[in-house]
Structure formats: C-alpha cells, structure tokens
Amino acid sequence: MCGIFGLLIHPDYQASKHAAKEVLHGLARMSEARGKDSSGMAFLDFGQNEAKVLKGNLRLRELLKDPSTQSKLDASLDAWRKQRVPFLAFGHARLVTNGSQLEQVNNQPVVKNGDLLIHNGIITNHEVLWESLHQKREFQIDSEVILATLSDKLLSTAREVPLSQVFDRMEGTFSIMAFLGSRQEMLLASNNGSLHYIHEPGKFLAFASEAYFLQKITQKKAWRQFSDTDPEIRAVGPWAGVWIDPERCQIQNLDWHRPVKASQELKKKWNNNILEVKGNHPQKAMVLEPEVYFNRNRETALFNLLENPKEKVRTLRRCTRCILPETFPFIHFDAKGICNYCHGYKPKSRGNRLPELMDMLEPYRKPGRQDCIVPFSGGRDSTFALHMAKKELGLNPIALTYDWGMVTDLARRNISRVCGKLGIENIVVAADIRWKRENIRKNVSAWLRKPHLGMVPLFMAGDKYFFFYTDRLKKQTGIKLNLWGINHLENTDFKVGFAGIPPQFDKEKIYSLSLARQLKLFGFVGSQLIQNPGYLNQSWLDNLGSFATRFLAPKRDEFHLFDFYPWDEAEIDNTLREYHWEKAIDTSTTWRIGDGTAGFYNYIYYTVAGFSEVDTFRSNQIREGMITREKAVELAERENEPRFETIRWYLEMIGLDFTASIKKINAIPKLY
Template sequence: MCGIFGVITKEEARYSNKFLKKSLKSLAKLSETRGKDSSGLCSLNHKDNSFDIIKGPIPANELLKRSKVKYTLDNLFSKENDDKIKLAFGHARLVTNGTQLEDSNNQPVMKDDIICIHNGIVVNVDDLWKEHPTLVRENEIDTEILPALIRMELNKGNSIESSVKNSIDKVFGTASIATTFADLEKFVLATNNGSLYVIHNNKDIIYFASERAMLNGLIEKMSLKDTIGEFEFFQLRAKNLLVLDLKNFTFNKKSFSEIEENKKSEEFSSTKKDLNFYSEESRKKQISTVLDLNEIHLSSEAVKDKDMLIYPFEKIKKLKRCKKCILPETFPYIEYDEKGECNYCKNYKKKNQSRSLDELKALVEPYRSKDGSPDCLVPFSGGRDSMYVMHVIKKKLGLNPIAFTYDWGMVTDLARRNIARICGELGVENIIVAADMHWKRTNIRKNIKAWLKKPDLGMIPLFMAGDKFFFYYADKVKKQTNIKLNIWGINHLENTDFKTGFGGLAPQFDKEKIYSLSVKNQLKLFGFVGKNLIQSPGYINQSILDSLGSFASRYVAPKSDYYHLFDYMQWDEKTIEDTIINEYKWETSIDTKSTWRIGDGTASFYNYVYTLVAGFSENDTFRSNQIREGMLTREEGLALVYDENKPRYNSLKWYLEIIGLDFRDVIKTVNKMPQLY
C-alpha cells in the first residue's frame, strides 16, 4: 500500500552527482502519491562503511528538506565518492500496521542485518510470528516479519533467491520488497503481485519504483535517455525477483518457479555492518493513526459510548410502508396508490436481468494483451462487489487486470487487508492513489461541524464528496498505464434516490446509470447547497474546491471504454459472499452481519443519522430493489433491514475519531434532531 523507489550505480559510473541526487529526489516525490503518512531513506555511507537510515512521520517531500537528509545525500553524491558505488532507496508510506508516530514502525526496517522496504500488507503477520517462535517480534509493523524470515532462511544455508522466495511464499497478502544486507553485497527486488518496475541500462545504473507512471515521470523530467543511454524498462511480474550483485553490477532475474530449492550458502563478507539510524521529529499537526475498527469495542470506555446510540425500533416498525417493497412514508417524494404500492415500485424496470458473460467476453476481446501485460483497469475499493469483479475478470474473462484504489482517508484497514488478500492471491498489481488524508479529513470535520449547527438530511452527501475523485484518478491511471478498458463493480441495486431527494430533487426514474444526474437536477442541487452555505457559513471553508472537483468527476467528466460487470451477469449476494469469503478469506466487520459498505468509513455515520431521523437507511433502498427483482420476499427484506439498521458502534467510533471529532459531542447533537415520524 506504499511507494518504494531507489537508484543504484556501479563503481566508476561517471554520472554527475547533481543528476543522481535530483533523480532520487524526483522518484521520492513521485512516490508520494502512494502515501504521505511517513517516509524514509537508506543510503550507503562510504566514509563509515555503513548504511545511513533516516525516517520519520512526515511526507517524503518534507523529509528531503531536513538538514540530516541533505547532509547524507551530499555525502553520498560527492566528488570523493565519484568512483564508488552509489546506493540509495526509500519509502513513502500509507499507514496500515503500526502507528507512524513510532519510528520503529516506519520504513526502511532494520532486522538481523537486513534493511528492507515493503509495499503491501502481510495479512497473516500475527500467524507467521506464532508459527516461528524463535523469531523475535519487536514492533507492530508487518514489514518486520519479512527480513526476519529471510534471515532465518539464510541461516539454514539457502541461497538468497530461495530465501527471499520462501519468505514471500509464506505471506498471505501483498509483498513487493527492496532489500539489502549488511553482510552480503547483494540487492534484491521481489514481488508476489507485480507492483515493481525497473529501469536498467545493462551497464552501470538501475532505478526501481512501485509504478510504471513513477518511472515514466522520471524519464520525462530527467531526459533519462540522454544521460544514461539506451535502457530496458520492465515490470517485475508477480512471483518474480531480481538479485543485483553489487560487486560486478550483474543481475539475475527469475520467476519463483525457476528457483531451485537447494542449499547453497552465500559467501558472507564483514563489510557494512554498522546501521546508523536517525529519527525525525513528529509532526505537530494532526496525523493519521491506526485504529482497527474490529478492536475498538475493547476500549474501557466502549460500553458508555455504545449506550449513547439510539435505535427507536418500535417506532420504526409502526411506519407505513409500501405493500410491495419496504420503503416507508418518510421516503422523499414517495406516493402510495389505492393498493398501497409506491411510485418507486410502479416506475421500476428490472435491471438484474443480465446479458451473458460471453457478450462481455466478445466486447473486451479487442483490449486483450497478447504478451500478458496489463490490459484492464479495475476500480478497487476492497468492498464485496469489487472483490468479486476482480475474481471474475482474472479467472473467467482471463484478462490481466490492474487494481486501482483511491484512498481518500476513509478506506478502513479492514478494506486494505481485503485488497491485499486478493491481489496477493491472484498476483494482481495494485495502484494506489493516496490523497492528502490530513487535508481530506479536515474537510470532512469542518463540514460536519458546520452541519451540526443546522442539521439537514439533504446536506449529508457533502461528507462523502471527497471520494468522487475516484472517477478522475481512474481515468488518469488509465492514461498513465496505456490501458483503455475499465470494468467496474457498480450495480443498480445500490441506487439511493433519497440522498438527493432530501435535497429537493425528485426521483429520476429513467436514468441510465445510478450516478447519472440531469442538467436540471444538477442546477437544483447547486441551488440547494448554495442556500445551505448561506444559512450556515461554516460550510464556506477549504473543502469547497474539493467538493466542486468531486461533483465534476462524478457527473461531468466523460467516461469511455467503460463497462459494468453486473450488466452482463446477475448480481447474486450468496454467490459473491461465498466466493470471496471461501476463496480469499475475505474479512467481515465485527459490528454488523451485513457485508455491504463495511470497508467504507463514512457509511456507518450517515446511515445512523438517516435511520434515527427518517426511520430508514440505504439498506432499505437496497433490499427494496432486491424485492422488486424477485430476489427477496418482502418479509425477508424487512427482517434484514431491521437488523442491518442497528447502529454500528465500532465503525462510528472509528469514523469520528479518525476525522478528529468527539464521539459523545457529535452523537448527543444527532440524537436531538427532530424525527420525521
């Protein structure tokens, strides 16, 4: 889930120090798109015959400005080292396991004379430590297990290739690593999902990064070909590794299947044994911390907080509902005929009558790559539908997808772990665009604080506006990867007209896609939001441009070569759940039986508000659509929503804490809102 990058030159390579330093800094900045929670650098110190490691809970761009970093890079890229090997590599981190406030949890990680940077999530990290009791765990971060396992394998007398392969094969999740050794003059790149790219001129310099776009950016910015000459640019495919011999600058690239399981001890040297570590000071402003929503209820204050949540079940049961579906009388623009059937049912056209998967196969055939290179981009949230879509694309359509994730600060660790599960299992590259999460979460906090002064159900979608850049970045990543085909997991059952309905927009029954909005309704929506901005000036804050950009990304930006899997095969909840849980050990949430929206940090909050104030949530619309499609009986739908609409304490607590709001203050205000029933 992070960005890794580096540059290595051969002894006596005659590149200007200015060029090398600038190229390293450029790669570091380009890698920031993968995460800004923390960063780190490792460089070879010839003066002390050691490695210098500098890291801290700050973005790479800020780390590069620190005096210690400047001094270290000036030392490495200096005239006195002109004829010596240059080695520097680094990490831009999106926090998953282990808070970045503890520098021991930031990367590069040092363990057993091995220095390692890692992109991905080792989902089974706790199990691996338990399975190998002779290995000593010192920190929270999952990366630590990788050098520990590699050293264990080396100590058995295995070669570097088999030691790295055997270690990564033990991982459930994703692992793309760059690692070097204090006692071996080797440098290793390895990956189980293909999230590593390499530039090598087959002579005296090598660059690597987590994404093709990062190295493309370097090529463009540095006019690379003019300086290093002709070069090879390749992806290190899933379950492949590259071992660079630092003595003679030769490298050996192999797939895991080609590595022999023989015992072949490496020749150990005594050089570069000292590992110097320098820690940066923590940021003073709010920064991300790791809160696992499946463990929040273990807090000593959890019982008191949980008791504040209200679920007026008996009153909600008395609501008048449609006799066919389960939409209640509080639903915006709802009307019932003499039979008690609502206008939403009467205007509904069945949509889960899929065309065939063979039709989609024929449509995607022109996009299929002939050499196994990526040919399809899959927007990938880690939710149940995107997980299943990835399974179908890889196993039934036979395409070579890249998973694209836009992490805007509301993707939970649970979702990230699920993303790692399937990407690691299927060997799928995961491109992540990580927003400035501090900024995004500040926007949400400011808008909720403004909303709490004058709560209006129609303004709730403003809290989720920041995630709509998903559409913008999906298009951008397509261009960066030269991929045209885009397959999404959106399905029509998720249509929720009530969110804009509370903003004064009548239902649009003839829309082609669930995110479609007519020009007339777009103008109405702007008018409604504008009126609320005037009435509650707190909305006029730094988030306005973000919200406008999100609106344009979703409703205005053109979309091409764009397909929805569930237009070509039926959406079936049981099939989807059985597949992702049984085949990929998909993790569910502890605070609900539902598998929908559990990786989305915002859903628990807005559904709590809608249920308390209006007596229903998006669960009611989802189940009503299933009833109309003949997938559920009305009785089954009612039973499900009565359970699914219960307050999700763990998720609510996670959401409010991660954006910097006091749980009790917010819930007290929400609980005072007048109910519509």
C-alpha cells in the same frame, strides 16, 4: 499500499552528481502519490559499511528538504565520486496500515539485524507467521516479518531454496527491496507485480512501485544527463525476484520455484545509523483499528448514547410490496399500498450475458500485457468484479485504489488479500489524508450546527475522485478499457431526494443526474451555503471538483460487470471466502464495511428518517425477485442496528467528540 523507490549506481559509472540527485528526487516525489502519512530514506556508505537511515512522521517531500537528508545525500554522492564506491539510496512513502507512524521503528526502511527492507503491501497473516519463526518480534509493523522470514528461510541455511518456499505462506501483497547487510546483496521480489525497474548492467539500476514513475523520470532533462539510452522498463513478478550485486551492479532474475542461494560469504559487519526526523504534522495516529481500540463492552457509556428506534420505526406505514416507509422523499402509495418507486422501477438484471461481454472486450485484449483497469475500493462488489475480470473474462487487469482518507484498515487488508492471491498489480493513489480528514471534520461540524439531511452526501464528496484517477491512469498506461463493479441495486435517490430532487426512474447509471436535476441540486447546495456559512471552508474547491468529477467528467471505454452478469449476494459472499475476506466486527453483512463513513451517515438517516441505505437496497432486491418482503424486513432491522465501533472510529479519525456529536444527532427532530 505504499511507494518504494531506489537508485543504485556503479562506482565507475560516469554521470554527474546533479543528475543522480535529480533522478532520485524525481522518483521520491512521484512515489509520494502512493502514501503521504510518513516516510523514510536510507543512504548506504560502502566505504564505512554503514546505512544512514532517516525516517519520521512527515511527508517524503518534507523529508527531502530536511537538512539532515540533504547532507547525507550529498555525502553519499561525494563518496561515490571520490572514493569510487557504489551509490545506493532508497526510500519509502508510507500509507499507514498497522503500526503507528508516531513510533519511528514502525516507519520504513525497517531495520533488523543489520538488514534493511522497504515494503509496498500488507502481510495479512503476519501474526500467524511469527509463531513459526526463530527471530524475535520487535515492532508492530507487519513488514518486519518479511525480514525475519528471509533470515530464517534463506540466509540462515546453506542449502538452496526457492523463493516460493520463503514467501508462499505469506497472505496479502508484498513488493519489496531488501538489503542484506552482512552479505551486501539486494533482493527485489513481488507477488503481484507492483514493482518495476530499469537496469543497465555495470552502470545503474533504478526501481519504483509504478512503471509510470520510471517512464516519467526518463523523460526529464536530468535523465539525459544521467543516461544516453532509452531504457526498457521491466516488471518484477508477479511471483518473481531479482538478486542484485550492488558492487558490480549486476542482476540475476529469479524464477519463483527454482532453488536459489544467497551468498554465504559474510562481509564486514554492517552498521545502521538511524535518525528520527520530526515533522510538523499533529502527533496523532493515522490508523486506529476498531477491532483493537474500540469496544462496546468496554465503553458502555458511549455505546448507550446510540439510539436504535426500531420500535417506532416498525409503526411507520410501508409499501406493501417493498419496505420503503412513508418518510421516504417523494413517496406516495396507490390504493393497494404499493409505492411509486415500485411502479416506476425498471428491472436491472438482464441475465447472464457474459458471452456478449466477451465479444465486446475482444478489441481491448493485449495477450501477456495489462489490458484493463478495475477500480478497486476493497468493497465486496469491486472485489467480485476484479475476480471475474481475471478468472472468467481472461483479462490482465490493474487494480486501482483511491485511498481518500476514510478507507478502513480492514478494506486495505482485503485489497491486499485479493491482489496477492490473484497476482494483480495494485496502483494506489493516496490523498493527503490529514487534509481530507480535516475537510470532513469542518463539513460535519458545519452540518451539526444546522443539520439538513440533503447535505449529508457532502461527507462523502472526497471519494468521488475515483472517476478522475481512473481516467488519468488510462492515459498514463495507454489502457483504454476499465471495468466497474457498481451494483445497480445500491441506487440511493433518497440522498438527493432530501435536497428536493425528485426520482428519475429512467436513468441508465446510478451515479447520474439529468442537467435540470444537476442545476436544481446546485441551487439547493447554494441555498445551504447562505444559511450555513460553516460550509465555506478550505474543502469547497475539493467539493466542487468532486461534483464535476462525478457528474460532468466523460466516461469512455467503460463497462459495468453487472450489466452483463446477474448480481447474486450468495455467489459474491462465497467468492469472498475464497480470498479469506475479512468482515467487520460490528455487522453481519459484507456490505458497506470498507469505508467508515457509511456507518455514520446511515445512523443519521435511520434515527432521523426511520430508514437507511439498507432499506433501499433490500427493497430493490424484492423488486428483482431475489428475496421476499419478509426476509427484507428481517435483514433491514438487523443491519440498521447502530455500528458503534465504526462510528467511534470515524469520529475519532476526523477529530470530533463522540458524545457531543451523537447527542446533537439524537436531538434532530424526527420525520416520524
């Protein structure tokens, strides 16, 4: 979930300070793509046995520019050249999960008992792990439990133990570099392979969260001044480790199940000098977990503001075959009360065609190497697609996650659970979340001033770059194939229907519009901009890019799992349980819980129009023969109940007042 990186140089290695600095800076800047919420770096002084740690609530590129960082980097490089001691610097670009970035102890490197750690991933069962450890917990951040476990299980015993015995109780993902201060040793370890390194014995070692970062740095001019070889980039894991002797710059590859033993030779006491670096960001927490901070029982006045017009909604005329109401855009009914959406529906299920898909995948396979990219939002369908890619299709996938700003912490934990259990590398592209949330705030504020249901999709514009980053990762890795878990039953034509775009029953993909419809949609949005200039804000270029990415970007070498395999809700939910998948506290369904926006916009649709995405989804299930109409009515009424905790979280994260926002939504004239 974060970016980690580092550079170790042997005391006698002949390279310029300038080249070493450029290599380190290059790794740092690229690592920031994985997390921009906070950052930290450590510079180790082997002459004084002191770790100089800087971290704070600022982006890594800002930390690099800070005078304190520059002076400590220069001092470390001077000591390496003049005192002939190892140069070791490492850092962390954080995508915040648990543990507020406003408290420096929760930012990384984590410092505990003279040891240091940088961690990419999430330990999802850290609360349980602490119960069996002798170490005292000091911080909120889950990563602390890794250092405590290393101390208890590996460093405090004279016997040899395998890494599996140290790490196997941990659920979630971890790719780590631990510096064990009293022994002056380093450990690289990963359970999902999101850790890569370059090593020239007795010369240097560089590591990063993505192989692409190392590949790019070796193409820079500074690298040619640093090394005259074309290095091999190696992966750590999944389920593997590397011991490093920093003074000799030698490594030992560790088998996960073979006993290993840390050095019992205690060196001179290692000291840690920690400096908090202040950034210019607003002092606002990036993560507030709904299950911890928001509760309808404690906030009854706010909860009671939410409307649930189910009694009035029950009186709406509905299709006699599905459950779409009379307020649905472009709907009309025949003499039997059956709607045009049922008449125009083309069945999506094509049966189990996995053997056919297996044959089509043959040209893409790369035995023993990664050969597929699965876009992985953390939702239930992408989880199932990743599971099928690995377990049933025999692919070696990379899971790509685009964290655009409104991905919930719950989704991030589920991503870690699945990737950790499957041993799958998770490449994360993290947006500038503060900027994205500010864009959303401006657009929602503009919408609230002049509400129009046709403009609600603008709230989600920022997440459509998933398509762009999937294509970019294919180019970076040389992997041609990507497999999507898009569920055709989630077709939501009504969203553009409210913009005056009629349904298109013959389209092949749910995220597609004909050219004529695209132009009409563009015209509608243009008219809204004229009527509501509040939309003309800093987000507009981002919104245009989203439109281009979704509708115009080329789609090559991609397959959709549910074109070849029946979508079955019960099977998917059973699969989720295998991964200890976590559910939201404010709904019984596993659907639409990975992104906080859905609870908000579905509240708008339901209160204003008397239906939401739930109704369209359950109607499609009826048409496919998956559920009865009676069951769909029951589920829709339950699942359309306002999701208080999620809506509270959403408005808090984008900086809008809950009371004022909900009152404005409730005041919008109803369509029924």
